[in-house]
Amino acid sequence: MRRRRFLTGALGAAAAATTASAASGCGNLHSSDPDVLTFMFRGSTEERDVFARAVDVFIRRTGIQVNLISTSVDQYATKLQTAILGNSTPDLFYLEPTRTMAYVTNGVLADLSQYVDATDLPVDDIWQAGLDLYRFDGESIGKGPLYAMPKDVGPFSFGYNKTLFEEMGVEPPDPDEPLSWDEFLDRCKALTGDRDGDGKTDSWGNSVNITAELHSYVWSNGADWVDEDARTVTVDTPEFAEALQYVVDLREKHKVTPSINESEGLDGYQRWLRGQIGFFPVAPWDLTLYRTLDFDFDLCPYPTGRSGVSATNVGSLGIGVSANSRRPDRAAELAMFLSCDPEAQEIIVGQGQTIPNTRTRAKEWVKDTSIEPQNKQEYIDIVEDYGHFVPNTRTYTPEWLDTFFTNIQPVLEGRQDVGEYLKATQPVMQGFLDQGYDQLRIDQEANS
Incomplete structure (x- = not known):
């Protein structure tokens, strides 16, 4: 039992x-x-x-x-x-x-x-x-x-729609040097617009999947989810709050990602497939599909926060x-x-x-x-250099990390303060993390 x-x-x-x-x-x-x-x-x-x-x-x-x-x-x-x-x-x-x-x-x-x-x-x-x-x-x-x-x-690499960049007259990202958050925001603003002149936005700079991509913004800003020993949850730091706020502001303040209403009919992934998103993740498992799309794409490093070092996760x-x-x-x-x-x-x-x-x-x-993406070296750089494994791979149970995203929607919609959310969520996450280590000791004793 x-x-x-x-x-x-x-x-x-x-x-x-x-x-x-x-x-x-x-x-x-x-x-x-x-x-x-x-x-x-x-x-x-x-x-x-x-x-x-x-x-x-x-x-x-x-x-x-x-x-x-x-x-x-x-x-x-x-x-x-x-x-x-x-x-x-x-x-x-x-x-x-x-x-x-x-x-x-x-x-x-x-x-x-x-x-x-x-x-x-x-x-x-x-x-x-x-x-x-x-x-x-x-x-x-x-x-x-x-x-x-x-x-x-x-x-989990970052990519961009080369065709959209050319159409909007936006300078493409460097394949080797990551954009700063400010530079990335400027590119996103230039890519967001009404291309067909009907008075409605039909292209956006970016679309963030919070559970998959927040890691990049957190790590590149010098923050992390847990300490080095994976024993203490560290989401309640200024650097972490700054990273989360930056992601929230992309949509709520700067309007460079599809709004909640715009995402109801077509989410970010579907809009990327239709050529409406400038920057978007290009993971290896999506390459077969992406190579059939009606636009050209390539890879670039994720934008960087205060650390100046690009970061992303490896699955x-x-x-x-x-x-x-x-x-x-x-x-x-x-x-x-x-x-x-x-x-x-x-x-x-x-x-x-x-x-x-x-x-x-x-x-x-x-x-x-001969086949996209041309900058395949970016995948290798992630594995060899700046990629991280999501921290629940180093803990006995994953619930502590899942908990972070359970009630985050009000934050993403700008209805709850980022700092308050992180302060309240940290002890809940810590409780689940501690329970996992307690369970590890129980199971080890039972199976010894």
Whole structure:
């Protein structure tokens, strides 16, 4: 019961109820044949097809049979938790890095270190930051044994609509030197206007997704969510307040992002796809779609606050091996194959699903200017230099960070003072963070 309570609780009340009710009816995702692996993964239809092709190569090369269990993104978490609770965890499965600590502590993941040490695959060539997300020594992420292979490393880059810049006569951003917040605001103002002369704004400088992009503004202003040890929530600082206020002012004061009313019919993402937004995130997983759009785009650094240093977040998914797998050696072989085998990477990267997972391939990939974006080096700079992992990847539970965004809408609409919100929210976040560490100690004692 303790194991069930923890594993479902981290998904939130709604997911917990769904998982608990479904657990008894879950089919066994283990293969009855110990020589057949089961691999559970998720994504868009296109992404799942691409990874299925890569698995086919593995099957032909090794003779190891693999049964694929694929789901949509919105169904995956509940189905995986149901499998774990029903003791029918597949041999391999995708996991969010925020789950590494919990899955290791509760005996869900196998230690892959011995298989990595024995392989001829170029694991050492994988981005170190990606590997470190799945290391855990019982105290800190980034240290100790390796419990998953990075399926990808996703730098959340900033992009711009080159066609709109040309149409509006606005100087494009430098591919290497980030704009200051003041310079960025000036560009956004110049890009916001009525292009068809009907008296209504039909282009905007920017559109901010607060949960995904606030990190950049916070970090580049010298602020952070937690202290270095990830034990104390630090949102109640002047630097953090300044970053949040800047984002609020982009819409409420300067009118360079779509208003609330303008976003009701078409959100920022949809307006970007229609060529109406000047600056917008260009993540690797969106490249296949973005390359079909009716305008040209490229990458640039995120604008910088008082630190003068650009910042953004880096995402990832891991491929873990079940601690109960009958053939953990073969499962680890497939996880490593998908993560760094050159032929597998050729299929996965070639279809625009991710940036290369290995440094050697990335060096060649950035030289290809035949397809957008031309400035692919920006992705590499994020991974190697100025990218950060969202801080809930370093804590036992994610609720403390989720709490920040729960009641933020009045702030974004200018109806609540930024400083007051941060002062009131910090102790609530701290409470959830402390609870997570208390739960870690409880689970470690129970599983020791």
